Amino acid sequence: xxxxxxxxxxxxxxxxxxxxxxxxxxxxxxxxxxxxxxxxxxxxxxxxxxxxxxxxxxxxxxxxxxxxxxxxxxxxxxxxxxxxxxxxxxxxxxxxxxxxxxxxxxxxxxxxxxxxxxxxxxxxxxxxxxxxxxxxxxxxxxxxxxxxxxxxxxxxxxxxxxxxxxxxxxxxxxxxxxxxxxxxxxxxxxxxxxxxxxxxxxxxxxxxxxxxxxxxxxxxxxxxxxxxxxxxxxxxxxxxxxxxxxxxxxxxxxxxxxxxxxxxxxxxxxxxxxxxxxxxxxxxxxxxxxxxxxxxxxxxxxxxxxxxxxxxxxxxxxxxxxxxxxxxxxxxxxxxxxxxxxxxxxxxxxxxxxxxxxxxxxxxxxxxx
Numbered sequence: 001x002x003x004x005x006x007x008x009x010x011x012x013x014x015x016x017x018x019x020x021x022x023x024x025x026x027x028x029x030x031x032x033x034x035x036x037x038x039x040x041x042x043x044x045x046x047x048x049x050x051x052x053x054x055x056x057x058x059x060x061x062x063x064x065x066x067x068x069x070x071x072x073x074x075x076x077x078x079x080x081x082x083x084x085x086x087x088x089x090x091x092x093x094x095x096x097x098x099x100x101x102x103x104x105x106x107x108x109x110x111x112x113x114x115x116x117x118x119x120x121x122x123x124x125x126x127x128x129x130x131x132x133x134x135x136x137x138x139x140x141x142x143x144x145x146x147x148x149x150x151x152x153x154x155x156x157x158x159x160x161x162x163x164x165x166x167x168x169x170x171x172x173x174x175x176x177x178x179x180x181x182x183x184x185x186x187x188x189x190x191x192x193x194x195x196x197x198x199x200x201x202x203x204x205x206x207x208x209x210x211x212x213x214x215x216x217x218x219x220x221x222x223x224x225x226x227x228x229x230x231x232x233x234x235x236x237x238x239x240x241x242x243x244x245x246x247x248x249x250x251x252x253x254x255x256x257x258x259x260x261x262x263x264x265x266x267x268x269x270x271x272x273x274x275x276x277x278x279x280x281x282x283x284x285x286x287x288x289x290x291x292x293x294x295x296x297x298x299x300x301x302x303x304x305x306x307x308x309x310x311x312x313x314x315x316x317x318x319x320x321x322x323x324x325x326x327x328x329x330x331x332x333x334x335x336x337x338x339x340x341x342x343x344x345x346x347x348x349x350x351x352x353x354x355x356x357x358x359x360x361x362x363x364x365x366x367x368x369x
Contacts, residue, residue, distance in 0.1 A: 001054045009118045010034040021164045022183040028167040036114045044087035047104035052114035070178050075158045077111040099166050107166040117156045120357030122365045123328040140351035151353030191252035194289050198268040198276050200226025200234050255289035259304045263292040277311045288319040295325045298337035321345040332364045
């Protein structure tokens with residue numbers, strides 16, 4: 001790994017731990033240095049360091065998936081560490097080595113995770129991929145992790161959990177299982193909704209339904225209902241969502257799809273979008289659902305943003321791509337150029353999994369700088 005890559009990864013680890021773990025862990029982290037190197041270069045006398053080995057994972061590591069109990073859950077390791085010096089002591093036990101400690105206040109994560117999680121955060125497996133679908137999307141089944149059922153594992157979070165337990169004084173251990181629930185901050189849940197349609201009588205939508213009648217007879221019902229009652233299932237459902245969330249003391253973000261051209265034609269007239277926006281009140285928020293034709297076109301996206309941002313002071317430069325069209329790194333640069341500060345597009349359209357190997361907020365790596 002290059003020095004700039006190591007600095008980036010250490011910074012993301014530090015931010016994650018400060019956000020999701022206790023002040024006690026965060027304070028102890030400040031006294032340590034996060035260090036990356038190959039196992040062959042590992043020194044026994046390294047002091048006050050958290051070590052992540054940056055060796056490449058081999059096929060045999062993928063075939064050696066380890067489930068280790070920690071804090072009432074399982075952490076997934078790919079392979080373990082062999083031929084370590086006896087100066088590094090396994091913790092909490094030799095049979096369940098989450099980390100290895102030396103006598104110089106340093107500890108080592110128990111598998112070769114450094115470069116692996118960097119490659120996940122930077123979505124390296126998708127670089128220059130030519131095998132994209134019709135909409136320019138990477139397919140989950142192409143991932144190296146897919147055949148091993150590892151796309152549902154947030155590896156970055158699991159490495160951070162191992163770092164956190166190494167930073168806790170007077171750690172609780174019960175029958176070889178580590179417990180540190182009091183050092184984890186409450187879970188954060190962000191609720192958001194994509195508003196593709198404001199009305200159900202949109203011409204292209206009705207044509208598509210007509211074409212689906214042979215496969216799904218209920219399409220005919222929706223054609224008639226939305227012709228007579230265009231807001232049913234659309235604007236009316238948005239009101240129901242707000243009322244339901246309000247009942248449970250929740251709020252959410254609505255990503256609005258607007259613009260003159262989607263995959264085919266405009267999905268909603270601007271005047272209808274404006275009416276909808278006026279229905280959404282504080283503390284709910286508005287963002288942008290990047291239209292189909294804005295893919296890798298920051299000028300078109302900026303124009304879409306300007307159309308709706310001036311309609312409400314609830315608007316934030318946050319969004320998600322229509323069809324989840326997100327291709328690293330071009331999409332990130334396009335969104336940044338358009339002023340997007342937070343994006344929620346980084347998932348698979350065909351599978352529920354952690355595309356970048358992380359659950360939570362992080363900063364993408366700048367490949368050009």
